[in-house]
Amino acid sequence: xxxxxxxxxxxxxxxxxxxxxxxxxxxxxxxxxxxxxxxxxxxxxxxxxxxxxxxxxxxxxxxxxxxxxxxxxxxxxxxxxxxxxxxxxxxxxxxxxxxxxxxxxxxxxxxxxxxxxxxxxxxxxxxxxxxxxxxxxxxxxxxxxxxxxxxxxxxxxxxxxxxxxxxxxxxxxxxxxxxxxxxxxxxxxxxxxxxxxxxxxxxxxxxxxxxxxxxxxxxxxxxxxxxxxxxxxxxxxxxxxxxxxxxxxxxxxxxxxxxxxxxxxxxxxxxxx
Numbered sequence: 001x002x003x004x005x006x007x008x009x010x011x012x013x014x015x016x017x018x019x020x021x022x023x024x025x026x027x028x029x030x031x032x033x034x035x036x037x038x039x040x041x042x043x044x045x046x047x048x049x050x051x052x053x054x055x056x057x058x059x060x061x062x063x064x065x066x067x068x069x070x071x072x073x074x075x076x077x078x079x080x081x082x083x084x085x086x087x088x089x090x091x092x093x094x095x096x097x098x099x100x101x102x103x104x105x106x107x108x109x110x111x112x113x114x115x116x117x118x119x120x121x122x123x124x125x126x127x128x129x130x131x132x133x134x135x136x137x138x139x140x141x142x143x144x145x146x147x148x149x150x151x152x153x154x155x156x157x158x159x160x161x162x163x164x165x166x167x168x169x170x171x172x173x174x175x176x177x178x179x180x181x182x183x184x185x186x187x188x189x190x191x192x193x194x195x196x197x198x199x200x201x202x203x204x205x206x207x208x209x210x211x212x213x214x215x216x217x218x219x220x221x222x223x224x225x226x227x228x229x230x231x232x233x234x235x236x237x238x239x240x241x242x243x244x245x246x247x248x249x250x251x252x253x254x255x256x257x258x259x260x261x262x263x264x265x266x267x268x269x270x271x272x273x
Contacts, residue, residue, distance in 0.1 A: 027262035031102055034258050039076025042069050043096060051095040051233075058137075061122070062237035062244075063093040072096060079255045084121065084234045086250035095233035103130045103227035108262040109145065110191035110202075111232070116252035117184035120244035121150035122235035123254045125190055127228040138166035141223035143199060146190035149241035150248070153182040156190070158201030158209050164220035171216070173201070173209035187257055196225060232256060 033047055050072075051057075054064035063084065065071075072094035075081050084093040115123040124147045129140030142161040152174075159172030177183065191202040198212035213222040234254050237243040244250075 025264040027108055028265060029260060030107070030263045031104070031261040032258065033080075033260075034078060035074055035080040035256060036078055037074040037076070039074065040069060041074050042067075043072055043074065043080055047098060047101055048096045049099060049101060051097060051231075057235070057238075059235070059238040059240065061235045062120075063091045063235055065095045065233070066092050067094070068092070075255070079257055080232070082123075082232060082234045082254045082256070084116065084236050084250060084252045086244075091236040091244075091250075093234045093236060095231060095235075097128075097229055097231045099128075099130070099229040101229075103229045104261050104263075105225070105227045106194050106196065106263070108191060108193050109230070109260075110189055110262075111145070111259040112187050112189045112257035113146065114187045114255040114257075115146075115148050115156075115183050116150075116234060116254050117153055117182060118150045118244065118248040118250075118252055120237050120241055120248050121148075121252055122238055122241045123148050124231070124233055124235070125256075125259075126231050127192075128231065129223065130227045130229055137161075139163045139223060141226075141228065142166075142170075143192060143194070143224065143228060144170075144172065145192045145201065146203075148183060151242065153184060154180055156183060156203065158192070160199060160211055160224070162216070162221060162223045165217055169217075171211055175201070175203045175206070175208040187255070194224065199224060230259065232259075 050067040051065050052067060070085060071083050071092050073081050082094045084091060111125050113125060125145045127143040132140040138161045144159040147157045155174045155176045157172055157174050159170040161170040165171050189204050193200040198210055200207050200210040216222060
């Protein structure tokens with residue numbers, strides 16, 4: 001009997017190891033936007049809505065976000081254009097979001113983007129928790145897949161913000177192109193791999209930072225286990241990038257080739273609304 005029990009234990013352990021070693025399910029595309037449409041047309045209203053207004057957005061920004069096709073439009077070649085425009089001492093731009101239309105929990109979320117260039121510009125591809133209207137920021141959580149400030153043309157940042165580690169205390173890392181290359185000169189793919197254990201930031205398939213609950217300050221909360229919606233925007237000015245100066249040229253455009261969300265199946269909720 002003792003021998004049989006020992007064999008049973010060994011078989012159970014072997015089964016657990018086999019389960020741990022099982023290959024991951026392949027990625028499955030669950031949502032995408034390819035930005036196909038006539039030149040000058042507005043983004044698909046079934047996929048995108050807008051933040052509007054000139055409120056500073058908590059960062060002392062200068063731009064007035066609009067829903068005008070002066071600031072967000074398709075170029076007819078398969079790209080979304082988010083355009084920051086100067087009107088004397090004032091600026092308009094656009095901030096698109098999927099809030100109320102599509103939200104996701106876990107997966108591979110990525111976009112192929114060519115960012116603008118110039119002092120005081122602040123392009124971003126990011127996510128906010130869908131409970132922002134009830135929980136507020138930063139308790140809802142924020143995942144910044146890509147942020148760039150114009151005075152750092154070769155560097156982007158991946159960051160998470162939550163209660164007790166937000167704003168200047170967000171947790172993340174920069175990624176810089178080699179040899180002084182500028183992100184504004186070509187398209188690049190910006191990715192977050194997000195699972196229950198953490199988030200990993202990538203540029204063009206190169207992982208540069210993984211953040212897990214163990215990385216949080218003592219006593220703070222991991223707030224990345226619920227649905228998030230997507231955002232794309234170009235801010236002008238603000239506490240972090242500073243403000244446009246005599247070197248900054250307008251209009252400035254961020255081109256978005258595509259946005260895609262992939263799931264492995266069991267850990268993603270691609271249709272949360």
